[in-house]
Amino acid sequence: MNSLISIWADRRANWVTFALWGLATAFVAYVFVAGGYLITVLQFALIYTVLVTGLNVFMGFTGQVSFGHNAFAAIGGYSSAVLAATYGWEPLPAGLVGLAGSLIVAFIIGYPVLRLRGHYLAMATLAIGLIVYEVAVQWQSVTQGYMGISGIPPIGIGRWSIMSDRGLLAFLLLAAALALLSAAGIRRSRLGRAFVAAAGSEDAARALGIDVARYKLIAFMISAAYASIAGSLFAYTVGFVSPEVFGLQMVVLAFTMLYVGGLGTVTGPALGAIIISVLPESFRAFKDYQDLAYGAALIVILIYAPRGLASLPDLWGKWRRRTA
Amino acid sequence: MSLLRLDGITRRFGGLVAVDNVSLEIPAQHLSAIIGPNGAGKTTLFNMIAGFARPSAGRVHFDGDEITGLAPEAIARRGLIRTFQLVQLFEGLTVLENVKVGCHLHTRGGLLAALLPTRAARAEEALVESEARQLLAETNLEAQAETLAAALPYGQKRLLEITRALAARPRLLLLDEPAAGLNRQETDLLAALLRRIVDSGTAILLIEHDMSLVMNVADEIAVLDFGRLIARGKPDEVRRNSDVIAAYLGSAEVADA
């Protein structure tokens, strides 16, 4: 199982990862100083870092599959949008309502869905994502359908809110950092070990007293929480939500980031999110071709580097051996 | 009272009877073995004891409580830990982490412990760490603590699986062909380890094909053939039993043992 071997690559704090982190940090610093359009790009990358980190807990650590986490991002995003924009709620409570909603939905559908395996599980989760999309489109009285909800207030408490781009960027950096730290904490803990054990061998895990069904559900709910928070962050950062925002494109994007960064690694989601957000900016002139580029790039990555960045040390090693 | 009691355990697959009315008592503090030719139903029997399969008929009692049809994790919680015929390690975890998973049953940390480094959480992690390292030292795997489980040679993978099972503090250890694939030297080391385990208070029930191992270490042997129990007793008695010899007819293993 490729994903589990990625965790190994992560443990060897190899120089490639360090180099990439160095570049990422330099990049973030640059964006803070230079400002401009790049701030929006980085904000986007940080929001996706939260989403992909959660997805990584479910798919990378616990070895499951979900094509539908955009559903939870939608629940979080729309709850925040509707409550804050339409009903004038404070951003934080609105986000918490979205979080609670996502957790409840994850719990209810988790039980039947997680009994499925393989492509059945993939399809069931895809169906859930599509259902939530449909609801967003059809429940026009609440969601305004295709038009979406705009005028979502920025994040803040009471009269004090984060209005500046850089301030928002700092806040999102904090959010992404918390996401990564918590995922690292989970991986190192008894809970994380149970997740990876369930991924490695369900039978062996159960033979050691681990209630695999329950732990899969816990992983599912944790990842739903991350997705919901990411959705809310998106709503507050961009100020606008629509069904398309949380559609299939989000799924493909998240997967690309997850794979490039390295499925199952702790830091992969962040690196993948930054790379995938930043790279296409060089193709900005070819706006129409962006989806095409994503799709083609994803296929190439899946074929030649399914462990994403974690494959780099291997590829480098192979090249060294060849020229030695 | 015996530690494990099987009453009339039967398993049918359609018209085929894989395990036929097996009744057996496994005492505590002993190393018991179940042997039999291939296809005799040994692993199916194990699966039913450990909760991985439901008996078509019959009951299983562990330490007085009925455990028939319970889920594997519930049975494990009662102190009955099994290993598998094809080694089931957690390939993505290191050797040390594999053993730590074994400690899962007697620890409690959950999501909160993972996110907030409270004193209790850190204490528990430290305990798990030292316990796991100690077990690895006892089975001579400590040098590989940080190696990925997937990278171990086969013999050590088997050893790791047993070490991990021990971390769960079992009262009865069910070992499914622990010597399969091991060479002579590894088998001897395994035999010594098994005796050490039993001497320290954990009962063992093992399935084996390797006659010499079984004859050397087992206190009691039960023989299965075509799903039925055909003999029971001490190694010497079983070895001389004509039904057993007939069941293994043509096999050089019985003669060698």
Add this chain to the structure above:
Amino acid sequence: MLDLVAQSIISGIGVGAIYGLIGIGFCVIYNASGIVNFAQGAFVMLGGMLTQVAMTRFGLSLPLAALIAIVLVAACGVIFERVVVRPLWNRGSTMFVMILATLAAQIVIERVTQIVAGDQPRTLPVFTDRPPLKLLGFAINFQFLWILGCSAIVIVALALFFSSTKTGKAMRACSINREAAALQGIRVSRMLALAFALSAALGAFAGILITPTQYTAFNVGMPFAISGFIAAIVGGFGRPFGAFAGGILLGVAQALAIVFVGAAFKNIAALSILLLFLFVRPTGLLGSAK
């Protein structure tokens, strides 16, 4: 009211037959390779689009344009298999990676089509330009008859192919046990390519049949893929003719949902049926798939 219901059921059967044909395509590939091909919808879309382009740009007659389109799409299926599926297969990728790759391929094909052909919807002329047939008080479109008729022919042809021809039997052997089939001298890789060609052709055919009753555009593929997949699940994944039955069921259920609950629930109804079957009876109506 009853009239409305009956009329809905009739049109539901028509759409359902299309879902069924797409579902059969899913099954053929799944049986041959064990993967779920999400690019199936793209083949459906290409069928309609290529036929329309052949007719308008090159002035070909409908039957000729349709034939050429089907052949081209079948070729696309083979290319897809060679370029995307085979490398993943050879590297032993997980099933999830394969599904993801086919999804990505679907997106790529969609975008290329959008770039080349624009996003204007197009349509094909109905096959028989006559007013609907009046049968027992119901209006039956000629297109509906075409759909049913062609589906029936295709199904019979497929049944004969799988049961009586050497290649068909070889494909069935592959689906039952690939290694044993290879040992028997069956060229498994060729069977795989053939499965994709067949599945793509079925999808294209379905697309051509349904386009006259609605429209085609670069993005109609995905909804069809989902419907076809639901049909395959309902029928019992791996059983082609079950998929057809599942498609009919889905079409009718959807039509009834529109009548009784509203058009907004069309997709939710379909997806709910999918979830229901996945939870309760993943092996489908006709029982155990692989």
